[in-house]
Amino acid sequence: MKLDDFLTPDEQQRIVAAIAEAERKTSGEIRVHITPRCEGDPLEQAREVFAQLEMYKTRQRNGILLFLAFESRKFAIVGDEGIDRVVPDDYWDSERDTLVGFLKRGEAARGIEGVINSFGEKLKAHFPIEADDTDELSNEISYAE
Ligand code: CA
Numbered sequence: 215m216k217l218d219d220f221l222t223p224d225e226q227q228r229i230v231a232a233i234a235e236a237e238r239k240t241s242g243e244i245r246v247h248i249t250p251r252c253e254g255d256p257l258e259q260a261r262e263v264f265a266q267l268e269m270y271k272t273r274q275r276n277g278i279l280l281f282l283a284f285e286s287r288k289f290a291i292v293g294d295e296g297i298d299r300v301v302p303d304d305y306w307d308s309e310r311d312t313l314v315g316f317l318k319r320g321e322a323a324r325g326i327e328g329v330i331n332s333f334g335e336k337l338k339a340h341f342p343i344e345a346d347d348t349d350e351l352s353n354e355i356s357y358a359e
């Protein structure tokens with residue numbers, strides 16, 4: 215499967231816009247990483263990507279990574295310790311399951327935008343936007359080599 219069959223360029227741009235929109239209300243930071251394949255455990259892989267992208271470099275440790283291995287159909291979410299501490303234990307799993315439901319119906323873009331919105335709401339509740347907010351982590355999608 216090609217990337218464009220998973221998400222069209224247009225849909226990829228909509229996702230970047232959804233991240234920017236979500237981050238208007240919170241100091242939290244959201245990133246999406248897309249790779250074709252994932253061998254092994256997607257959560258483990260996602261944690262590696264989180265570290266490679268230096269997503270721990272937020273002042274309040276409130277970065278969230280959505281990891282999508284579209285060919286392998288493996289998906290994972292990593293929330294940094296600041297946000298992980300304040301969400302219910304099953305929050306990340308339930309968001310991932312919601313997303314998988316959309317993906318099974320071939321609605322990848324809608325599903326991804328949906329979880330980004332949900333992340334934004336969660337982050338806003340615990341980390342409201344501050345006057346001196348900066349974009350600590352790029353809103354652009356990260357693509358595997
Ligand atoms: Ca920010």
Ligand code: CA
Pocket residue numbers: 237243244349350351352353
């Ligand atoms: Ca950002």
